[in-house]
Amino acid sequence: MDRRKFLKLSAGAGSLALLQMVGISCAGSGNGTIKLPPLPYRADALEPYISEETIRFHYGKHHSGYVKKVNRMIKGTAYANLGLEAIIQKTRGSAGETGIFNNAAQVFNHTFYWSSMKPGGGGAPAGIVAEKIKADFGSYDAFKKNFASAALSQFGSGWAWLVKDGDTLKIIKTANADTPIAEGLIPLLTIDVWEHAYYLDYQNRRAEYVDAYLAYLVNWEFVETNLVG
Secondary structure, X not given: OOHHHHHXXXXXXXXXXXXXXXXXXXXXXXXXXXXXXXXOOOOOOOOXXXXXXXXXXXXXXXXXXXXXXHHHHHOOOOOOOOOHHHHHHHHOOOHHHHHHHHHHHHHHHHHHHHHOEOOOOOOOOOHHHHHHHHHHHOOHXXXXXXXXXXXXXXXXXXXXXXXXXXXXXXXXXXXXXXXXXXXXXEEEEEEEOOHHHOHHXXXXXXXXXXXXXXXXXXXXXXXXXHHHO
């Protein structure tokens, strides 16, 4: 989908409705399965910051694995024909359905992560996103510092997010598979800090991965679409 069509679809749409339009929600299909959305770019498009090898393992093994697992788990259950967001929200906090929640949330998180990046991205945003970041964080540099801090201070596996909470932008981090849509927050941007997201390229140098993400990969158009949706 090109940017003009993407922005046209966003007009008047709520954030989660927009995500459904572009495939982020991976809504349940008529046969009760969650689909693996295609990558929004070639597997080598984010090089040299994220290698084709990392993408092929991360998307082709981890992400696709979560899709296969959640489909096996929901088959024949009341969740079989629900959309992904509904599955996540209904299973969060239920001890007997932790596996369904974890795999469904990881499908959502990973799909959102791929769209949070683009070739030739990164750097400071412009327009409405820049204005909102300045209003809520004081400056882009302050936002960048706080976002990097969240990503680096997440102990073990997890995610750092820019979210919209009411009319306010916030930076949060979630552990393992947890996701802001389970809390009723609107995600705008995320970075995956599970080791499989960066270890082939950066080994234990998570800070270099986070710096590269912010400087060269962030898809600010995607952020804007989620912000105004």
